[in-house]
Amino acid sequence: MNLLLLNENDFISPGQAAIDGRRAEHALSILKTAPGGTIRTGIIDGNIGTSTVTDITAGRITMEVSCHEPPPPPLPVTLICAMQRPKTFKKLLQCGAAMGVKKFIVIECWKVDKSYWDSPVLKPESLREQFLLGLEQGCDTVMPELETRRRFRPFAEDELPGITAGRLALVAHPNGEIRCPTGIDRETLLAVGPEGGFTDYEVGKFVETGFTPINLGPRIMRTEFALAALLGRIF
């Protein structure tokens, strides 16, 4: 937790907040917070600053909160990612949120096990938890948005052309014709496949809509590390 994130329910009066539970435990046991000490703090979807601890009683921390700096700018990317095994999916959400992705579109693909869609990981409170962990890690406050699309073909044929217009569009694929570009500072769509990769049909659909297949070299990476490498490289 590099940034303590507060929501409006944490405020007990203007400029004064109190926390308990996971965040307070972390502050006390890992950050060794003590009265008079400060904690780097952000307000969800708001500014970043500092809290000064005024009281610690029975594991509950009361703080004066002063947040006046804006959060870091978002990455100019919409991430289209295949649904993943729940464990991998959580890592993907955390990694993306920590790196500044603000828009996720999670799609069905041929090589995605259909049972993954029934996982509790897709429940709003679980998504929010993964995003919070990512934001706390990456020192950001702005909660990402996530949408799901269960039918690939209507998404690819009816919706994708509209999203792609005016954007750089890249689909990560081991056989991608060009090496992943770098130094991009424009709005980008990045598509990342499931563990077994997109099928040729799926890559073909992305290409029809103007996506360029890109590779990360001769090696195959785990999805979450591939995402980190792609985002680290592109932007």
Add this chain to the structure above:
Amino acid sequence: MNLLLLNENDFISPGQAAIDGRRAEHALSILKTAPGGTIRTGIIDGNIGTSTVTDITAGRITMEVSCHEPPPPPLPVTLICAMQRPKTFKKLLQCGAAMGVKKFIVIECWKVDKSYWDSPVLKPESLREQFLLGLEQGCDTVMPELETRRRFRPFAEDELPGITAGRLALVAHPNGEIRCPTGIDRETLLAVGPEGGFTDYEVGKFVETGFTPINLGPRIMRTEFALAALLGRIF
């Protein structure tokens, strides 16, 4: 397991191997290997090619092995990384091995909990296991080397100047003066700190030896994702 890795003990005659245990289970349950089928195969520290399954009996797979392609070229990097929490350390080793790192130097730093050095993760068989998982993932055969240095100052003052000579030397640091470079194709030293980062003293020691502090933007990433982003970006 994108590549089945064989060692010399797996060969029952020239060109013929038999496996059981974890690799056979994976081949049967995930890859759905059947007699006559093929498995992408590599020989540890040797070539890559294909195995054709000739027999499956009681979970033991016998194969004809034909490996004539060289493994992918290594990344031209020596990774100097702080010792980490064992769980993070495993991910770091797997990620590095999957991405083509062949030389790890694991160092003591101020913010490294000393107890980590007693972890079984540093035992040769555990290191080998993490590297094998990484190579299987990344489709590579060449086993990385790993050395440890328990005393930072002698390492930095006596050893580092010799290693640095003739190489690009980069130390990842949130306050690093320049953005992480890209498109590098020369021998590089990359230093990655512990979860809490290098101390100013430690960064200073790297800088004295000719390292350039580099950053990955305003966000703080988990060590394993930072490594993926750094390697993806630099090379």
